[in-house]
Amino acid sequence: MTRVLFVDDDIELLDIAKLLLQQSDLDIEVIVATSVKEALERLEKEQFDIVIADYLMPDASGIDLLEAIRSSDDAIGFIMWTGHSREEVAIKALNLGADYYILKGANYRDQFNTIRDVMKKIISKKNTNSKTIQNIISQKKASEFIHRLSHDITGIIHNIIGYATLIEEEQDMSYIQGISRLVTKLSDRMKSAVETVDTGVLTL
Incomplete structure (x- = not known):
């Protein structure tokens, strides 16, 4: 089972995300966090395969979370999903090791279909890397x-x-x-x- 940590300060969005992602054909478990601090605490205690994070949150940014993760782990998949379309943010996220940068849109169902497709690519890549290492x-x-x-x-x-x-x-x-x-x-x-x-x- 693939464990996904979804980080966003919008609690209603997290509820929708958990519902829509777990309706997919992927064998996943979605855990949510409402802040970067909570996300880092969970990452310290639990194993996750993919992190999906908003960019702008009250206590810190998704970039801060990405930097903290990449300082100790290059294997976790990371998707930045945000309403901020500034090019420099996207470039920085990708340079720091984000797998994908996705802009939020009005149609959540279409958005989550995109996120599921991206997650499939990340899972496939991780499986390929695992076989290569073996x-x-x-x-x-x-x-x-x-x-x-x-x-x-x-x-x-x-x-x-x-x-x-x-x-x-x-x-x-x-x-x-x-x-x-x-x-x-x-x-x-x-x-x-x-x-x-x-x-x-x-x-x-």
Whole structure:
């Protein structure tokens, strides 16, 4: 479930927002806050995926909220939804890391359809980023596993070569037994590696 924090000092608008957003086909939970202070308190205690905020509020601005969020978290989606159409505000919001800047209009239903579409884009982007991170982690695990395996096998092979050199030089049968032990060790190490992958101990 996607958790959304909607921040606006207009209580009636928050009621409408909660109703219309939760009527969508998105699996979301909408939590409301009537001030930047309340929003920051909630963000400190709870996890949210998206924040939707007005620009002008009594205690602080939506820009202040965005700056506070981005100072510690780049992953939360942020939508600035405001009646203020000043270009410099929009530019500053986007430069600070807002995902979208939407102007308020008279038709709330159309506005919330737009907000839902934007939220879908943010959710899709977050899911894509999450898969990318997981792929990177999987590749790192595979690389580390191969490195360890290569190190072990290289060490055993070097020892086998050493025994072979001694046999050639001294013709001592005890060295043949050493080679046999190392070949067995090498075989066991390869079987262990295969089992690690097959049983899912190494999750790629």
